[in-house]
Amino acid sequence: xxxxxxxxxxxxxxxxxxxxxxxxxxxxxxxxxxxxxxxxxxxxxxxxxxxxxxxxxxxxxxxxxxxxxxxxxxxxxxxxxxxxxxxxxxxxxxxxxxxxxxxxxxxxxxxxxxxxxxxxxxxxxxxxxxxxxxxxxxxxxxxxxxxxxxxxxxxxxxxxxxxxxxxxxxxxxxxxxxxxxxxxxxxxxxxxxxxxxxxxxxxxxxxxxxxxxxxxxxxxxxxxxxxxxxxxxxxxxxxxxxxxxxxxxxxxxxxx
Amino acid sequence: xxxxxxxxxxxxxxxxxxxxxxxxxxxxxxxxxxxxxxxxxxxxxxxxxxxxxxxxxxxxxxxxxxxxxxxxxxxxxxxxxxxxxxxxxxxxxxxxxxxxxxxxxxxxxxxxxxxxxxxxxxxxxxxxxxxxxxxxxxxxxxxx
Amino acid sequence: xxxxxxxxxxxxxxxxxxxxxxxxxxxxxxxxxxxxxxxxxxxxxxxxxxxxxxxxxxxxxxxxxxxxxxxxxxxxxxxxxxxxxxxxxxxxxxxxxxxxxxxxxxxxxxxxxxxxxxxxxxxxxxxxxxxxxxxxxxxxxxxxxxxxxxxxxxxxxxxxxxxxxxxxxxxxxxxxxxxxxxxxxxxxxxxxxxxxxxxxxxxxxxxxxxxxxxxxxxxxxxxxxxxxxxxxx
Numbered sequence: 001x002x003x004x005x006x007x008x009x010x011x012x013x014x015x016x017x018x019x020x021x022x023x024x025x026x027x028x029x030x031x032x033x034x035x036x037x038x039x040x041x042x043x044x045x046x047x048x049x050x051x052x053x054x055x056x057x058x059x060x061x062x063x064x065x066x067x068x069x070x071x072x073x074x075x076x077x078x079x080x081x082x083x084x085x086x087x088x089x090x091x092x093x094x095x096x097x098x099x100x101x102x103x104x105x106x107x108x109x110x111x112x113x114x115x116x117x118x119x120x121x122x123x124x125x126x127x128x129x130x131x132x133x134x135x136x137x138x139x140x141x142x143x144x145x146x147x148x149x150x151x152x153x154x155x156x157x158x159x160x161x162x163x164x165x166x167x168x169x170x171x172x173x174x175x176x177x178x179x180x181x182x183x184x185x186x187x188x189x190x191x192x193x194x195x196x197x198x199x200x201x202x203x204x205x206x207x208x209x210x211x212x213x214x215x216x217x218x219x220x221x222x223x224x225x226x227x228x229x230x231x232x233x234x235x236x237x238x239x240x241x242x243x244x245x246x247x248x249x250x251x252x253x254x255x256x
Numbered sequence: 257x258x259x260x261x262x263x264x265x266x267x268x269x270x271x272x273x274x275x276x277x278x279x280x281x282x283x284x285x286x287x288x289x290x291x292x293x294x295x296x297x298x299x300x301x302x303x304x305x306x307x308x309x310x311x312x313x314x315x316x317x318x319x320x321x322x323x324x325x326x327x328x329x330x331x332x333x334x335x336x337x338x339x340x341x342x343x344x345x346x347x348x349x350x351x352x353x354x355x356x357x358x359x360x361x362x363x364x365x366x367x368x369x370x371x372x373x374x375x376x377x378x379x380x381x382x383x384x385x386x387x388x389x390x391x392x393x394x395x396x397x398x399x400x
Numbered sequence: 401x402x403x404x405x406x407x408x409x410x411x412x413x414x415x416x417x418x419x420x421x422x423x424x425x426x427x428x429x430x431x432x433x434x435x436x437x438x439x440x441x442x443x444x445x446x447x448x449x450x451x452x453x454x455x456x457x458x459x460x461x462x463x464x465x466x467x468x469x470x471x472x473x474x475x476x477x478x479x480x481x482x483x484x485x486x487x488x489x490x491x492x493x494x495x496x497x498x499x500x501x502x503x504x505x506x507x508x509x510x511x512x513x514x515x516x517x518x519x520x521x522x523x524x525x526x527x528x529x530x531x532x533x534x535x536x537x538x539x540x541x542x543x544x545x546x547x548x549x550x551x552x553x554x555x556x557x558x559x560x561x562x563x564x565x566x567x568x569x570x571x572x573x574x575x576x577x578x579x580x581x582x583x584x585x586x587x588x589x590x591x592x593x594x595x596x597x598x599x600x601x602x603x604x605x606x607x608x609x610x611x612x613x614x615x616x617x618x619x620x621x622x623x624x625x626x627x628x629x630x631x632x633x
Contacts, residue, residue: 016395017391017395020344020391020394020395020398021363021391023341023344024344024348024359024363024364025363025364026341027341027344027345027348028268028272028359028360028364029268030267030268030271030272030277030280031271031277033263033264033267033277033281033284034277034281035281035285036263036264036267036281037548039263039285039288040259040260040263040548041548041550041579043288043289043292044469044472044473044547045259045292046472046501047257047258047259047501047502047503047506048498048501048502048503052503053498056498056504060495111484115482115483115484115485116480116481116482117481117482117483117484119450119476119478119480119481120476120478120481120496120543121496121499122448122449122450123448123449123450123471123474123476124471124496124499124500125468125471125472125499125500125501125547126468126498126499126500126501127449127468127471127499130499131499257503258503258505258506259506260506260509260510261505261506261509
């Protein structure tokens with residue numbers, strides 16, 4: 001058989017296969033079920049597994065968040081490895097950018113409140129708490145990985161312990177995040193974004209100005225201030241998480 | 257699992273075995289009730305396997321009480337299907353019970369291959385070979 | 401199915417917004433009439449588990465309002481709602497379907513069904529920001545029906561809609577069948593006069609009327625004025 005004829009034979013075969021398969025559906029057709037809706041309405045088993053839900057929530061995190069996070073981290077990396085500046089300036093620029101990383105996370109986690117969707121999400125089966133928790137976990141892990149990647153770089157470039165480097169990176173992040181969570185809990189809508197943005201800017205400015213005024217800012221002698229701030233931020237974050245996960249969802253209570 | 261869609265698939269499976277609409281639906285609902293009250297599974301293929309096993313067992317129990325009918329009913333002919341529905345029906349009857357059921361699960365219910373392997377105790381390769389063989393024999397019958 | 405509400409109360413610092421309300425709602429359309437500020441929205445939010453009551457209990461066939469099982473049976477159309485920017489009508493429904501626990505394939509089927517029911521199938525791929533108020537409201541009712549609820553709570557659905565849209569909405573609700581408990585709040589008499597099976601009226605946080613309603617009656621407005629005579633309507 002010629003190559004052409006064989007090729008035709010294969011295509012014919014596939015065509016026949018498809019036709020047969022289509023015709024088979026008709027042969028096995030059943031008359032429509034009559035009591036399906038009633039039954040399913042009565043037995044509402046959760047179709048979606050928790051892991052599947054998490055995967056779906058990952059897809060709903062805006063691509064801007066991933067992209068901007070990576071860009072910011074890239075900038076921070078560049079700032080750290082830039083050898084032709086004094087170290088204080090390098091630390092400053094890195095610490096100054098971190099609040100915006102946290103801002104991104106807060107904006108995304110509190111998306112429901114910002115766009116007035118929470119009224120629709122709260123009464124769902126997997127209620128808003130589930131969504132918040134999913135978003136916090138996903139973004140928390142993602143940003144943790146980014147910061148964890150930057151820590152050894154800061155440690156080696158700045159000639160400091162990993163411990164110290166970690167504190168310098170984690171503190172502005174958690175301060176911004178904790179503040180952002182508090183703000184978005186009390187203020188809804190677009191004003192919330194402005195308030196959080198203002199907070200992030202404040203911390204950013206602090207990181208730039210303070211080292212100029214107080215050169216010991218990044219010295220080991222001042223580390224206890226950082227530790228204090230970090231502890232405070234952690235406490236607020238823990239309280240926030242507890243409130244989010246524990247509450248039954250009381251919207252606008254304060255507003256009224 | 258999309259229970260809404262799966263209900264239809266199990267119902268079709270039961271109807272194929274019982275040939276009776278009411279009975280098929282009763283068994284479908286009983287199947288789901290039993291499946292709901294059992295433990296969770298490691299993966300989806302296992303869950304499906306268990307679901308179909310319950311359905312098949314219920315069908316077998318039910319049919320022991322009544323005489324099984326032949327796979328002959330009103331021939332369903334389609335107006336726009338060039339393939340001869342009668343010939344296809346006859347060709348299907350020539351298949352073994354298991355082959356016919358396999359066709360239902362694979363090409364009509366479109367169940368995943370992984371599940372089918374578990375259900376019939378075949379490797380992927382053996383399954384594909386079998387499906388190919390069945391399709392081939394169907395086409396051969398139709399050609400005549 | 402029955403929704404049983406006992407002694408439901410909501411107190412803010414100095415204001416008693418909902419005053420020891422007790423209700424028993426059955427399947428069919430239950431109209432809730434009352435002026436703005438009467439406490440309708442507050443009650444509805446509590447019935448949806450969105451707001452925590454100061455006191456009282458809410459249960460649907462024995463299932464308490466705070467449980468996931470209750471929410472599985474619930475559909476809610478709030479008075480106002482937003483949407484994520486760049487979402488199309490279909491995206492919106494699929495997003496909420498996931499929150500209601502539907503698998504992706506089920507969600508797609510259901511979304512299509514509902515978009516056709518509310519007449520938005522041909523604009524489903526357009527972004528919601530290009531839609532009119534009436535269209536968004538219809539989308540709202542579609543999302544409330546995603547999980548085939550046994551309890552449907554609809555809060556002032558026709559506020560801001562033109563008369564034609566209102567009639568359309570009314571027809572949609574009326575066609576939802578008799579196996580769902582529907583609670584529809586409004587301050588527009590015409591919204592519920594012809595379709596309600598049961599009528600409730602609320603003033604200053606209290607229920608002032610709670611009786612079966614005959615759809616043939618055309619005196620709802622009169623009744624309303626009688627009840628609310630001297631109070632600012």
